[in-house]
Amino acid sequence: MEFSSECLEYHPDFLQKQLADKYLQQLWDELEWMQKKIVIFGRRRLQPRLIAWYGDSSAKYGYSGLSLSPLSWHPGLLEIRHLLEEFTSTGFNSVLANAYRDGSDSMGWHRDDESELGPTPLIASVSLGEERRFLVRENGKRSSGITLGHGSLLIMKGSFQRRFSHSLPKTRRNIGLRINLTYRRVSDQAPD
Ligand SMILES: O=C(O)CCC(=O)C(=O)O
Ligand SMILES: [Mn+2]
Numbered sequence: 001m002e003f004s005s006e007c008l009e010y011h012p013d014f015l016q017k018q019l020a021d022k023y024l025q026q027l028w029d030e031l032e033w034m035q036k037k038i039v040i041f042g043r044r045r046l047q048p049r050l051i052a053w054y055g056d057s058s059a060k061y062g063y064s065g066l067s068l069s070p071l072s073w074h075p076g077l078l079e080i081r082h083l084l085e086e087f088t089s090t091g092f093n094s095v096l097a098n099a100y101r102d103g104s105d106s107m108g109w110h111r112d113d114e115s116e117l118g119p120t121p122l123i124a125s126v127s128l129g130e131e132r133r134f135l136v137r138e139n140g141k142r143s144s145g146i147t148l149g150h151g152s153l154l155i156m157k158g159s160f161q162r163r164f165s166h167s168l169p170k171t172r173r174n175i176g177l178r179i180n181l182t183y184r185r186v187s188d189q190a191p192d
Pocket of ligand 1: 098
């Protein structure tokens with residue numbers, strides 16, 4: 001697929017397998033996973049995945065009618081934050097963790113373009129566990145995909161959120177757990 005590396009970078013071997021195995025187990029066992037109700041097209045339904053929001057206490061975040069106050073950092077999430085800060089030379093103050101329990105959990109098409117992320121956010125997305133397809137689509141064009149593997153890092157940056165939407169579709173493959181961590185920097189200023 002054609003992406004400018006200005007917008008999207010994929011690093012398949014960001015975490016060594018042993019370390020990725022350790023974090024997968026630890027974060028599944030120890031994070032405070034929740035399944036939230038959200039409103040889509042006026043209907044209340046359960047999100048088809050589990051989520052947990054961790055970060056500095058100032059890092060409040062809202063999307064799809066949800067307003068999330070962060071839990072204070074888990075040591076594993078903090079270790080990964082430090083690895084990412086070194087790798088990307090960017091500071092993060094929060095992380096949204098998503099757990100896809102099997103192939104029927106998913107995330108619909110969206111952009112991470114909330115004003116508290118700023119106009120050109122750098123979002124660092126770490127994947128653990130089962131491989132899943134990540135789809136990217138520019139308005140009016142066909143989607144393309146990247147397979148996100150265990151221990152990989154995807155960096156979305158620059159104009160990515162303005163130009164493209166992304167999603168994580170369901171799959172019929174008989175697969176188990178995948179955890180995804182999107183590290184973000186959210187501003188603690190009220191949006192204008
Ligand atoms: O699970 C993924 O790879 C995507 C997660 C995502 O897009 C998000 O948390 O905003
Ligand atoms: Mn996203």
